[in-house]
Amino acid sequence: MNENFKIKKISVVKDIPDKSIFNTKVKPAKLNLPKNKKIVVYLGGLQLYKGISYLIQAIPYTNKKFHFLIMGYPIEDAQNLAKQLNVQDRITFTGKIPYEKAASYLKLGDVAVSPKTLESGEANAKIYNYLAMKLPVVCFDIPENRKILKAKGFYAKHKDVIDLARKIEVAR
Numbered sequence: 001m002n003e004n005f006k007i008k009k010i011s012v013v014k015d016i017p018d019k020s021i022f023n024t025k026v027k028p029a030k031l032n033l034p035k036n037k038k039i040v041v042y043l044g045g046l047q048l049y050k051g052i053s054y055l056i057q058a059i060p061y062t063n064k065k066f067h068f069l070i071m072g073y074p075i076e077d078a079q080n081l082a083k084q085l086n087v088q089d090r091i092t093f094t095g096k097i098p099y100e101k102a103a104s105y106l107k108l109g110d111v112a113v114s115p116k117t118l119e120s121g122e123a124n125a126k127i128y129n130y131l132a133m134k135l136p137v138v139c140f141d142i143p144e145n146r147k148i149l150k151a152k153g154f155y156a157k158h159k160d161v162i163d164l165a166r167k168i169e170v171a172r
Helices: 052-061 076-084 099-106 126-132 143-152 161-171
Strands: 038-043 066-071 091-095 111-114 137-140 153-156
Touching: 038 099, 038 126, 052 066, 052 076, 052 161, 066 099, 076 091, 099 126, 111 126, 111 161, 126 137, 126 143, 137 143, 137 161, 143 153, 153 161
Parallel strands: 038 066, 038 111, 066 091, 111 137, 137 153
Antiparallel strands: none
16 A cells, blocks of 8 residues: 555535524514415525526415515525516515524424425535424425435426426425
């Protein structure tokens, strides 16, 4: 063996939520949301490549009993798309929220959505936070999501906004 080459041990770190933050005992955030609506939550980056455009495009196909709480930033592109589709009145955008307060905002939800697609090239760690908050999770049917959620997910056909809307409706 070459003296200059040393083998180092590799450790795999599991991506799990901080249970001191993400748990069902947290108090809900104080936010002025519409009364008598089912709240659909999304927490994460609002760059269009992360799938937020699919969620916003699904809104017109959902029953008006659903209101969407979209948390994250940058909000401009997402807000513009909501205006183009005339669904801005069905969405509350929070902008950036502190990580340590994220669970209190998720606590307001009845259903959580993770519309990330294969093309994003990123993991889908937000699903772990949704699960820690005991929220039903709607997502696209891709291997990463199946690996995390197994039978617990509500899987929409990949990139199909109408099916995404249907799954939101049956999840809660």
